[in-house]
Amino acid sequence: MKTEEVKAVLSRFPQTAISLLPTPLHRLENVSRMLKASVFCKRDDMTGFVFGGNKTRKLDFLIAEALEKGYDTLITMGALQSNFCRMAAGAAVTRGMEAHLILGGSKPDKFTGNLLVDQFLGANIHTIDTMDWDKWGEYASEIETRLTSQGKKVCFLPVGGSVPTGVLGYIAGFLEIMEDCQRLGIEFSRIFFADGSLGTHAGLLIGSALCGWSGEIVGISVAKGSKEARVEIADLCQQTFEKLELTVDLPPIIVDDGYIGESYGCPTEAGKEAIQIFCKADGVFLDEVYSGKAAAGLIDYCRSSRIPADENVLFLHTGGNIELFA
Numbered sequence: 001m002k003t004e005e006v007k008a009v010l011s012r013f014p015q016t017a018i019s020l021l022p023t024p025l026h027r028l029e030n031v032s033r034m035l036k037a038s039v040f041c042k043r044d045d046m047t048g049f050v051f052g053g054n055k056t057r058k059l060d061f062l063i064a065e066a067l068e069k070g071y072d073t074l075i076t077m078g079a080l081q082s083n084f085c086r087m088a089a090g091a092a093v094t095r096g097m098e099a100h101l102i103l104g105g106s107k108p109d110k111f112t113g114n115l116l117v118d119q120f121l122g123a124n125i126h127t128i129d130t131m132d133w134d135k136w137g138e139y140a141s142e143i144e145t146r147l148t149s150q151g152k153k154v155c156f157l158p159v160g161g162s163v164p165t166g167v168l169g170y171i172a173g174f175l176e177i178m179e180d181c182q183r184l185g186i187e188f189s190r191i192f193f194a195d196g197s198l199g200t201h202a203g204l205l206i207g208s209a210l211c212g213w214s215g216e217i218v219g220i221s222v223a224k225g226s227k228e229a230r231v232e233i234a235d236l237c238q239q240t241f242e243k244l245e246l247t248v249d250l251p252p253i254i255v256d257d258g259y260i261g262e263s264y265g266c267p268t269e270a271g272k273e274a275i276q277i278f279c280k281a282d283g284v285f286l287d288e289v290y291s292g293k294a295a296a297g298l299i300d301y302c303r304s305s306r307i308p309a310d311e312n313v314l315f316l317h318t319g320g321n322i323e324l325f326a
């Protein structure tokens with residue numbers, strides 16, 4: 001399909017357009033020189049809404065659907081420093097909805113980073129001192145029942161907004177990258193980015209399959225093992241095809257889980273080095289939880305010559321750098 005035809009498919013679904021799209025795409029001149037590679041960066045850290053990040057594109061569709069269904073209250077959940085919760089709170093309150101965040105972890109005396117932004121936005125913050133996602137879900141249900149009994153129409157969004165409606169955001173994101181390529185007269189062999197709840201990956205993959213793109217979508221996992229992640233991505237793509245009422249063969253699903261380190265959220269030396277390289281060489285700030293680990297993967301691929309020097313590769317910066325101030 002041509003990008004215009006894929007756009008027409010997406011236009012059947014409502015969007016709020018909360019972000020300042022398109023985001024910039026530019027070459028990282030000094031990083032490229034250091035790595036003897038040709039590295040470009042798609043700046044989805046600069047979506048221009050509530051400090052930016054990949055979640056803006058998902059929320060463009062998620063909040064529009066919630067409003068269309070007449071919801072007036074949003075509940076979502078994540079860790080204390082969740083980027084998604086920060087942006088979901090922003091999307092909700094700026095569209096006249098009440099925002100409730102279930103945040104896992106012990107409530108600090110002083111709010112910093114994402115939590116501080118949640119507070120600025122006037123989100124209702126409910127902390128629960130566990131990292132058990134099931135417990136967050138149970139607490140969210142309790143709050144949902146309470147709010148419903150008060151007459152509120154409550155929309156619940158799962159962790160990371162990785163449901164078919166959210167996936168649409170990165171089908172649109174992929175189309176934007178194709179338009180960037182056309183405008184700049186370049187082609188990429190691979191797109192690298194951080195894999196968390198996997199909605200970004202599913203969207204890019206569907207976008208690439210619909211457009212018949214021949215490059216590779218390479219998710220660097222920051223949380224899940226490769227096998228588990230690939231099964232989940234395939235499942236999410238299937239659900240999204242049902243929503244779109246179309247289907248195409250997917251290219252191989254590539255998830256590299258070699259850069260997670262000890263666990264999700266636990267900083268790695270390679271991630272810290274990537275943060276240093278990107279900020280000192282080209283003034284681009286990454287974070288220790290997501291984009292730093294993804295860049296560590298990209299750097300390692302370049303250094304070990306898994307990416308030929310004459311190929312252009314794209315690093316999709318998914319944001320999260322507000323975590324540096326947590």
Ligand SMILES: Cc1ncc(COP(=O)(O)O)c(C=O)c1O
Pocket residue numbers: 053054083084160162194195196197198199200201290291318319320321
């Ligand atoms: C900054 C950042 N990058 C990447 C991701 C991963 O995106 P996804 O959850 O769609 O896999 C997240 C998810 O929380 C994130 O906050």
